[in-house]
Amino acid sequence: MKRILNLLLLLMATTSSVTAAEDITLSVSDIVFDWGGWGGQANASENSITFPNWANNYWVIDNLSTDEYTRLDMVFAQPVNYYRMVVKAVYSDNGETESVVNYGAMNHSLKFEKNKTLVKIVMFQGDWEGLNKVNGEDVTAKVYFESITILTKESADSSIIKTVVSSPKLGTGMANPLLDFQFCADPTAVEHNGRLYVYGTNDHQQYDEGAESNTYERIKSLVMMSTDDMVNWTYHGLIPVGTVAPWIMASWAPSIISQQQADGSTLFSLYFSNSGWGTGVIQAKSPVGPWTSPLNTSLIDGNNETVKGSGAIFDPGAVIDDNGDAWLSFGNSQGWIAKLNPDLHSFAEGPVKLLSPYHFEANELNYINGTYVYTYNNDWSEHTPWNWGGEKPTQCSMNYFTSKTPLVTDSWVYGGNYFKNPGDNGMGYTNNHSHLHKYQGHWYLFYQTNLLEPSLGSKGGFRSIYADEMEVDEENVILHECIPTKKGVSAIKNLDPYTMQYAATSAATLGILYQQTEEPGHMVATVGTTCITADTPTEGIIEVRNVAFTSGSNTMKCLVKGEGSVTLRLDDKDGADFATISSTGDGWQEKTVNTSSTLSGTHDIYLILKGDVQFDTWQFVGSPDGLESLTPSSSLKRGERIYDLLGRRLSTTYPNNICIVDGKKYLSK
Numbered sequence: 001m002k003r004i005l006n007l008l009l010l011l012m013a014t015t016s017s018v019t020a021a022e023d024i025t026l027s028v029s030d031i032v033f034d035w036g037g038w039g040g041q042a043n044a045s046e047n048s049i050t051f052p053n054w055a056n057n058y059w060v061i062d063n064l065s066t067d068e069y070t071r072l073d074m075v076f077a078q079p080v081n082y083y084r085m086v087v088k089a090v091y092s093d094n095g096e097t098e099s100v101v102n103y104g105a106m107n108h109s110l111k112f113e114k115n116k117t118l119v120k121i122v123m124f125q126g127d128w129e130g131l132n133k134v135n136g137e138d139v140t141a142k143v144y145f146e147s148i149t150i151l152t153k154e155s156a157d158s159s160i161i162k163t164v165v166s167s168p169k170l171g172t173g174m175a176n177p178l179l180d181f182q183f184c185a186d187p188t189a190v191e192h193n194g195r196l197y198v199y200g201t202n203d204h205q206q207y208d209e210g211a212e213s214n215t216y217e218r219i220k221s222l223v224m225m226s227t228d229d230m231v232n233w234t235y236h237g238l239i240p241v242g243t244v245a246p247w248i249m250a251s252w253a254p255s256i257i258s259q260q261q262a263d264g265s266t267l268f269s270l271y272f273s274n275s276g277w278g279t280g281v282i283q284a285k286s287p288v289g290p291w292t293s294p295l296n297t298s299l300i301d302g303n304n305e306t307v308k309g310s311g312a313i314f315d316p317g318a319v320i321d322d323n324g325d326a327w328l329s330f331g332n333s334q335g336w337i338a339k340l341n342p343d344l345h346s347f348a349e350g351p352v353k354l355l356s357p358y359h360f361e362a363n364e365l366n367y368i369n370g371t372y373v374y375t376y377n378n379d380w381s382e383h384t385p386w387n388w389g390g391e392k393p394t395q396c397s398m399n400y401f402t403s404k405t406p407l408v409t410d411s412w413v414y415g416g417n418y419f420k421n422p423g424d425n426g427m428g429y430t431n432n433h434s435h436l437h438k439y440q441g442h443w444y445l446f447y448q449t450n451l452l453e454p455s456l457g458s459k460g461g462f463r464s465i466y467a468d469e470m471e472v473d474e475e476n477v478i479l480h481e482c483i484p485t486k487k488g489v490s491a492i493k494n495l496d497p498y499t500m501q502y503a504a505t506s507a508a509t510l511g512i513l514y515q516q517t518e519e520p521g522h523m524v525a526t527v528g529t530t531c532i533t534a535d536t537p538t539e540g541i542i543e544v545r546n547v548a549f550t551s552g553s554n555t556m557k558c559l560v561k562g563e564g565s566v567t568l569r570l571d572d573k574d575g576a577d578f579a580t581i582s583s584t585g586d587g588w589q590e591k592t593v594n595t596s597s598t599l600s601g602t603h604d605i606y607l608i609l610k611g612d613v614q615f616d617t618w619q620f621v622g623s624p625d626g627l628e629s630l631t632p633s634s635s636l637k638r639g640e641r642i643y644d645l646l647g648r649r650l651s652t653t654y655p656n657n658i659c660i661v662d663g664k665k666y667l668s669k
Helices: 002-015 153-158 203-208
Strands: 041-043 048-051 057-065 069-076 085-091 096-101 107-111 117-125 141-152 185-192 195-201 222-227 233-239 252-260 266-274 278-284 317-320 326-331 335-339 359-368 371-378 398-403 413-419 435-439 442-449 464-469 508-510 512-516 523-527 539-561 564-570 579-583 589-611 614-621 628-630 658-661 664-668
Touching: 048 117, 069 085, 085 107, 096 107, 117 141, 141 153, 185 266, 185 435, 185 442, 185 464, 195 233, 195 252, 233 512, 233 523, 252 317, 252 326, 252 359, 266 326, 317 371, 326 359, 326 371, 335 359, 335 371, 359 435, 512 539, 523 539, 523 589, 539 564, 539 579, 579 589, 589 614
Parallel strands: 185 252, 317 359, 628 664
Antiparallel strands: 041 048, 048 141, 057 117, 069 107, 069 141, 085 096, 085 117, 185 195, 195 222, 222 233, 252 266, 266 278, 317 326, 326 335, 359 371, 371 398, 398 413, 435 442, 442 464, 508 539, 512 523, 523 614, 539 589, 539 614, 564 579, 564 589, 658 664
C-alpha cells in the first residue's frame, strides 16, 4: 500500500499540470496493528477488521496535501454495532482531526483540516464511558467495510449539493414520522388533561452544529410535542436541559411521569441520560415547563457503589403504580430498578438488579393489571445460549419481563420479543428504543428510525420518532409483536376548527421553521427550513388533517405579524385559494377574512405561508358575529316558523338575509 501511494504521488507530481488527482482506496489488509497487535485482525475475504479496545490501528499515508484531498469516506457492509469507534486524521505537524462513528451507522465521513499534510488515518475503539463492556470486560469490535476512500477536492466538492427538502407525509396520508422537520429519538410520553405529550432526544442539535454523524455528545436539549388525535401534532419546541441543569454532560433518552401533589398541582418529573455517566432529573408544574433542576448532579451515576462497573448508568424508564409508588429503571449491560421517594428526585432505597440477559440499553417500565412490565433493548449478539424460556429475542430488539415483586430479581419472567429491530421489517437498521403507552383506549408503541434523513439530505444516523398501534392483552399481561409501518396510526377524532388552533399544530409541513416565544411550549410558524444544506424556501406549507366543518363556515381568523400572507386551501396543497390573510407591521394582529365559499364537511386543510410573516393561531367561525349560516333554498322543517328582524312572518324558504327561526338568529346567504 505504501509503495502504491508513493508511486501515485510521484505520478501526481510529474503530471499535475495535465492530470487531476484521483480518489485513493484503502484496503483492510494494509492497516497496521501497533502495540503488539493486541489481537487485532484484518480479514480480506470478508473485508472486515477486528478492533481490540484502545489498540493503535492505522493506515500509513505518505504526505497527501489536504488542499487536494479533503475527506475520508467509509461505507460499512453491516451496521457498526459499537458505540465508540473513533476515526482520526493525523497530519505532519502532529495535529489531529477525529470523529466518532455513530452506533448503527452504515457510513461515516471525516473532513480533513485545510492546508495540512495528511500522514496517517487511525481507527480505534475509544471506550471512555464504559459503554462497551460485558460483565466489566472490554468488548472487541468487528467492523465490516464496503469501501474506505480518500476523496480528492474535486470529487468531494461534487458530492456536496444543495438539498431539495421533502416530506414523507405532506399530502400522502402517512402519519409517520410524528414530526417531519425535526430529528428526535428515544421517545417517552405522559397524558395530561386529555392530551398526550411525547418527548425525545434532540438529534437535531447534533445535526444543527454541523456534525456529519450523530455521535450524541453535543445534545443538551429535549424535544416536546403533543396531540389529542394521534395525527395532528403540536410542536412545543425544546427543553433547554443544558441551561436548566448546567452541570450535565449531555441529555438523551428521556422518561417522564406525572403525579398530583397535595396542593392540587401536578408535578412532572423527567429523567434523562446524563451522557453515559448517569441519570439526571428535571421537574415542572406543566408538561411544557418551565423546568427546574432539583439537584446539582445526577440522581445516580457511575460513582454509586452498588452499580459501579456494571456499564453505563443511563437510559432511564419510570412508572407510577396503582399504589402511587414511583419506580425508576436504568442501566447498560445490566438493568437496574429502584423505588423513588415521594419527591421523585431521590431513592427510597438502593437499586436492585433486574433480570436482563444480553442487556444493551433503552430501559422502560409499564404497570399493567397489577403487574410491572420491564422492557429493554438487547444487544447485537446471537443471544446464545438462551436459558430464560420462550423463543430467544432477535438482535437489537425490544423484549420484556414481568413481575409482581419488582425488587426480587429472580421474580422477573421473560415475556417475549415484542418489537424487532426496524431493519428486520424493512425500515432500516438503527439502535432501538421504544415506549409503550395506552391513550384513549388504544395501545401505541413509539419508536425510532432513520427514515426521515433522505428528506432532509442527511445520512449521518439522525433519527426520528414513529408510532404504530399494537395489541396488548391486559388481562394476561402479554405484549404482542408490533410491526413498524411507514403509514403509522389513524386519527382517533376529528379536529375542531371552531376552537383556537396553533400554527405549531400540523400533520405535515414543508418549508416551515418554528420559532420559540417567551411562553414555554409556545411556538410560531415562519417560512424557513431546518435542513442545514438547503436554500431558504420561498413559501411554507402546514397541513392539518381531518378538520370537521360541522355547521358551515365562511369566516377565518388568524393571529399574524410581519410582512407576508397566509392562504387557505382545501384537500390539495396546489388547489384553489379559499381565503388569504395579508399581514403588515411588527405587532401581532388578529386578521379576519371571509372564505370564497361556505365550508362544510371534513377536509384536510393547507395553510400556505409567504413572505416574512409570523403565524401564531387560526380559527373559523360560522359567520360574522357568531351567527350560524343557512342555505337560502333550504326548505323549512315541519313545525318551523321563520321571521325577519321586525317580527314579520316569512315564506317557507330562508331569505338571503338575517332571520329568526324558532327564536334563534341565523345568517342566510
